[in-house]
Amino acid sequence: MAGACVAALLASSACSSSQDASPMSDSSASNASQKLSGTVTVFAAASLKESFTTLGADFEKAHPGTKVTFSFGGSDSLAASITGGAPTDVFAAASPRTMAVVSDAGGVSGTPTTFVRNQLEIATRPGNPDAIGSLEDLTDPKLKVVLCDRTVPCGAAAQKALDGSKLKLTPVSYEQDVKGALTKVVLKEADAAVVYKTDVRAAGDKVGGVEFPESADAVNDYPIALLKDAPNAAAAKAFIDYVQSAAGQKVLTSAGFLKP
Template sequence: MRDFRIAAPLCAALAVCACAPVGDGSAEGADRTLTVFAAASLTETFQELAAVFEAERPGVAVEFVFAGSSALAEQLVQGAPADVFASADTATMDRVADEVGVVGGPVVFARNTLRIAVPPDNPAGIDSLSDLADDDVAVALCAEQVPCGAAARTALDAAGVAVEPVTWEEDVKAALTRVRLGEVDAALVYRSDVAAADGAVLGVDFPQADTAVNDYPVAVLADAPEPGAAAAWVDLVTSPEGAKALDDAGFDLP
């Protein structure tokens, strides 16, 4: 198994990075784009951090591709250009590190656990995982090749509960949207996604969530078009400022 480091500054790992502000816009053609492939569950937090990053580096714009980690990994393996990859699990990062390559090794910067998301009035009266096995309860799950789906399978197996979802979703945001739209009674999503919904859903805790804790690693990709900016982004994500944003968003810290 690959070794994952806990957050530490990355600039020293890149000879091209001087740990100075990146892209100050003073030189002709200084405007550059940093492309970040990131797990869907990081959407709100990374967008918040991008505002900080761009304010400190006027010549650099951050462009995100958010999706399920496995879908992002497939795009990267197929040659999609990107500077940074942030995954919702270590297994998917392993694949990218092996088949695409990363600089300095992946860094674990956050952890996430599952909650049951239900509509605010919880019409199905769900208060445990076992309630999801009821044939009258419509459940959305992430596809099992996606980290949130793999975590859901681990938690359900630990509880000895068999669930037949009415829909398999490509990422956790899609599963959450099914609840927000009233199309299902419940979905297994991350704690951070319930927090990001800002009251549009109710989160139900369950003890088996502790059996399926996902570590989130981030890494600069080996062929990053903007390696200096990429290293600076990783340093921001793993900094105290990044940790505060993640903690405020409902993530656990490593």
Template sequence: MSRGARYTVLAVAVAIVLPTVGCDDDEDPQVGAGSDTASGQGDTPSGTVTVLAAASLTESFEELAGQLAREYPDLEVVFSFGPSSGLVEQVISGAPADVLATADPTTMDEAVAADVVDGEPVVFARNALTLAVPAGNPAGVTGLADLADDDLRVAVCEPQVPCGAAAERLLDAAGVTAAPDTLTTDVKEAASLVALGEADAALIYRTDAAAEGDDIETLDVPEADEIVNDYPVALLADAANPDGARAIAGAITGELGRSVLAEAGFLEP
């Protein structure tokens, strides 16, 4: 419950904050120029920077923003986490944001093709799937083949979102035709269902399994080592705070990002 509720609260908070960001921009054409705001000083990025990021990046990016606050005290980072495909759709529809980080290149390519990205996306991390079961594995799941069992409650991501696309490739590679009971719009939802014990098994990223802590156990899936998602990040063409965007993107691709992401279980790019 706490995770789901927290996620909802976050989404609501973002929904409230996003329009505010838009208003600030209008009064602030030279964001980050240094002289127009009380907090601006020299090259230090300031103001608000909005980052749209894949749901699987939730814990890592919040941790990163927390650590970044020491370096850039005047920079406020606002996150909107969700399914990569949905985030790309939001950007194309004109959502006010500065940075986009997706969970696979396919979704980022859509943003690039729609011309909403500034420059080349940079891959900053990689992630692999795992077979997650509730603590104690009450249904006695032994491997991927069990996902075909109609009697098991199985959660898998929508095929259009990166974790679902990866799950499809993994199941193909293993020759398993899964019988999912629900298709979640992002990986966090699938992870929550396992943590709550409502799903017997789910294919989620290793990092999400780690983030759920003791509520989730993972089973070794040899085929999963071969199915790895690249995570690209890009500055957005319509960024209202390009300096802030460069600062946060630099932190994501830089040493700080590497260490935080590695801590969460992401693989090096």
């Protein structure tokens, strides 16, 4: 009897140990399968530079062993590079139209998602010495005004605002991305530029900012997508998820982006 009881207790103990070990093994396997590594290559609109640089650093801290590299520029040129075969994991564009260039070519995996929106603002020299107070003021021929090229989202939005107001102006130059337009004002090569609110905020005291009501009718949606031939699809998807998470959205809205 005593021997039988001891045997039963040992069997019970063995079963208990086996049951306790099973979840631990499953958990370890799950964590191993979810561990991310390698480089995530992100092509993103120039206006996302400051925010995405922060998000990339945060992502790397959360996932040791990963590296997020960025190529910032005009959305149209980025789209052309992607369709031309540039190895890329993620594309974040400043307009649905430029994202469509890639998706229509079959380069997107799944459906692009709008993750933020952005609104235009007039960047002036510090202190606004020319007393610019409206979009109409930019039509003054004495002012040197810079716009983004109409082929890029910030330029298309600016032209939409001008057309809606029936205003016409002749800029001293058209720039290939929003940072190029802003830089002209920072370097005092222009008196004003129509850029995004986020760029005015990122520039700090290097420029002044003037809001104008017409910008409400020319707000740009920013879509993000995993690319079909992404070299590091698992980590790329995780990065996109982070951009859309509460923590990621907090970084973006604090930079001046609007929620989708």
